[in-house]
Amino acid sequence: MSVSVTLPALGESVTEGTVTRWLKAEGERVEADEPLLEVSTDKVDTEIPAPASGILASIKVAEDETVEVGAELAIIDDGSGAPAAAPAPAAEAAPAPAAEAPAPQAPQAAPSTEVQEPAPAPTAEAAAGGGSAEGTDVVLPALGESVTEGTVTRWLKSVGETVEADEPLLEVSTDKVDTEIPAPASGVLLEIVVGEDETAEVGAKLAVIGAAGAAPAAAPAQDAPAPAQAAPAPAPAAPAAAPAPAAPAPAPAPVAPAAPAAAPAQAAPAAPSIAPAVVTPVPSTPAPAAAPAEDGAYVTPLVRKLATENGVDLATVKGSGVGGRIRKQDVLAAAEAKKAAAPAPAAAPAAAAAKAPALEASPLRGQTVKMTRMRKVIGDNMMKALHGQAQLTSVVEVDITKLMQLRARAKDAFAAREGVKLSPMPFFVKAAAQALKAHPVINARINEDEGTITYFDSENIGIAVDSEKGLMTPVIKGAGDLNIAGISKKTAELAGAVRAGKITPDDLAGATFTISNTGSRGALFDTVIVPPNQVAILGIGATVKRPAVIETAEGTVIGIRDMTYLSLSYDHRLVDGADAARYLTAVKAILEAGEFEVDLGL
Template identity: 70%
Template sequence: MAVSVTLPALGESVSEGTVTRWLKAEGEHVEADEPLLEVSTDKVDTEIPAPASGTLSAIKVAEDETVEVGAELALIDDGSGGGAAAPAAEPAQQEAPAQQAPPAPQAEPAPQQAAPQQPAQPEPAAQAAPSGGGAEGTDVVLPALGESVSEGTVTRWLKQVGDTVEADEPLLEVSTDKVDTEIPAPSAGTLLEIVVGEDETAEVGAKLAVIGSGEAAPQAPAQPAPAQPEQPPREAAPAEAPAPAQPAQQAPPQAAPQQPAPAQAAPQPAPQQPAPQQAAPQEPAAPRPEPTPTAPAQPTTPRAGGAEFDGAYVTPLVRKLAAEHGVNLSEVKGTGVGGRIRKQDVVAAAEAAKAARPQAPAAPAARTTTPAEPSPLRGQTVKMPRIRKLIAENMMKALHSQAQLSTVVEVDVTRIMKLRARAKEAFVAREGVKLSPMPFFVQAAAEALKAHPAINAKINDDGTITYHDVENIGIAVDSEKGLMVPVIKEAGNLNLAGIARKTAELAKKVREGGLGPDDMSGGTFTISNTGSRGALFDTIIVNHPQVAELGIGATVRRPVVVDHPELGETIAIRDMVYLTLSYDHQLVDGADAARYLADVKARLEAGEFEGELGL
């Protein structure tokens, strides 16, 4: 029977999605809940699982095509013909011709199928457990993920029903329009019930799952006590697990004389239907330990990625990233739950390999520079990543809604560089973080914002102006995903040490992928360190809806004419930097920008930070 694969609802405001990649080809076998394809929307990139096991018979929507929610994406032939239950019942009738009446064999194999299912704990059993809703225990709810986030989509469950979880252990992954994050377990115990499935959207505060003491999940199939000797035969696990097998519990004694006869049917491994019949003859054979070693059957679980990797499950997105960086997944140690390899692990492995690579060509000592390695993207046409699309939309919105221009000043930061050199060792020992030049610029910028409210403001849609009473300064950071702008809240009330600690904390979150929605929201002014890669200055685009952004160029040592109190005008080697203020001319005039930059320049060149540095 053909099972339709449709595009599920991926959020209340999402009406369509684009197929970015098929993980299976027509004619390939797929398992239920195995990732089948990748879909991208304007809010999230996600995987669509297979709704049933079988053969992918037809792909209806090709890669890079966009369809509406509910559209048919593919067809899966589950091999059942007219129905799923009929093929399982027919072999049972053929294998048990000695029974008194045709209805009796259908009732008798039922306990034989249900009994081996309990010890094997297969995936179908885990999925069936939630149907016993109303499990009592600790509710897992969707927490607040930011002041403007009202809902989230469950992208992946890291645990299944019946699994043991520890308190604060990652339980599931949730995606919102601002951030992808993991939800931890609120308590230790057993996952009794999953209320919200993968790719389903729930509101903040909604019940996602139930965690209990650990006894409730297996109680329903645990009534047949004689099932324990049947733990070894795991081939019977994928068989259907009809729960209404309890009325026929007294029938096995009648079926016992028949079980030696079907033992001859065991050499038929090809069809999947004999699986329930194998479970039945193994019931009286439990005392024999020799024929039970079925452990080698465990590695047969299919995996979404390539067959060359035999580790834990790896998402296709991680496999694609590994292929792009030339990383061998079998050599990567996963830091995720249960050793799962995450994108951060692949990036770290690629960086480690890149760092080790230049050590080999040490022979040509005369040449100190090497040409840059060609990018693997040369000559390719690829789909724009979602984060890049969002950045592009924001940049175009900022340019089209603001009258932007830039003003540049030159600042002598020699005194600050000397203060930093004197204080950096003691600062690390005292504060636990390194002292970079950035906190000096942030503090000077925040202090000047208090005196120039037009720089720290926004223009509302109704034509009014809001002058902020707090200096929440965003720090533009170049990351693996793209441009990220985490925010230092109330920077105007922090000293150098506080700014340095907060900057280090946010930078670590950017590197390790731990930024939350609150870390990225609420900014009133932005600073971009464009000089970190050597640029002298940059005409930056303002981070809308803010009205100004400060760019810091590279600090360069060069000869400068200075007015010395004893020597008069003379030439000296100084540390010089360009500061650029881009601003919205609808609210900020050139004179406003010049006055603001003059105050920042004066604060930095005076370099009066000795008290905060303990000098």
């Protein structure tokens, strides 16, 4: 039997995906739910799991090829005839061995008792996506303002397993974001209503958690492969009656191989002598399946690869993800800690390092690598903006000495009161938003198809954030109505979500104006590119101390001041040079006045 692997729906607005890497090669063995390939969509990379166990017979879509949602990616074949056929007719396969068992295995009534007819029933219902189990419903929660549905990518628990409240239960993928859904209550997973790769609307029932009783239900669904492989075993079992109880056991009771933990527990009270027969075949069949797991925790191939490249032992890494799962950021942090610990014994080079930081050669030197999907999207957007707009840049110099002194006075109390650090960035955002209210031509959009101009009545400011995947611009909605504390909290929240890979589509949409802090990396100023559907972007340069001419009551003097450059790139089709200069002058005046005492509680 063959099972088709198709590209699932990855979000409401996602219609296609690009295969970036196959994790298995043709002819390799794959297990159900094991990561099979990596697919990239706009802004997000995700893994597609195998829908069934078997042999990867054919790969239909090569790496770097783009296909639409629903397109066939590969074919998984049963190979020997059993593994692939099991997942679909699981409900039919279970009763068959039970009916045949009494004839060849008359003396072993205990194994057939262990099968327990009620157990396969919930599994069949779960496989069909239905059922009538009673208990606590697990529903798909609201995952964003514009998200109306989600696709179940992986169940972290099987029917019959015990779950704890708030424990990760399943993974759901929406447009551009993957997330984990926790269990709403403690109990036993009685029923799975929405299977993997199926899409459900927000509020739809995904599963049912209830009291114990259906715990072994998941076992029969995964056991169909075992009877076929164990079928030849009865022949050698006949000559050696003493050591052979293990071989006859799988034939009448296919439950044993797929549920090594639950089966012995049930066998013990029924007939203690059956325990060896159940345990003996377990090591032979499930051993390959146990290998990919690490101490029972799921670790993605990307994390494993990253750990191998950096020489990080995953057993020593503490996961920061939900349920303690190890994320890419955890591995990178462990690698940095390892590097920092290595040169510690050498105290002598410390003085030299203070004068000139040592630069290590990048491993990318001399290599030709594939361009990531994110890099392509950024490139396309930048080229679209440059080709569709008449862009140029104006620059002003700003003395922010008073602002920096004000920040130094307030930062400790501010951090204690608000729970976030007080960086200079919120002051620039506040000044930019205030000036936008007086200069609406900067906070506008050209509607080319209609030949109209929209002047926005709110200041939704995008903040350019540098991340491992590339530049992202989460949006502070209604920035003009926020104080310094509100802007600080929102900036920290959005930047943290970007770097942790938890940013949502809603957070990235709706910007009317953008700010890019290129000075955070030491640049004096930059000619930043105006994003599509906007007419201006503000660039903030590095703040440096240098001598400047100061007008005082006593006369003109020279003093050491905190100086920075502000650059405004704009679309000359709507914004004239005089408009840009007036806006920059307004922002400069707000920053140099430094009248933020009320916001800071001073």
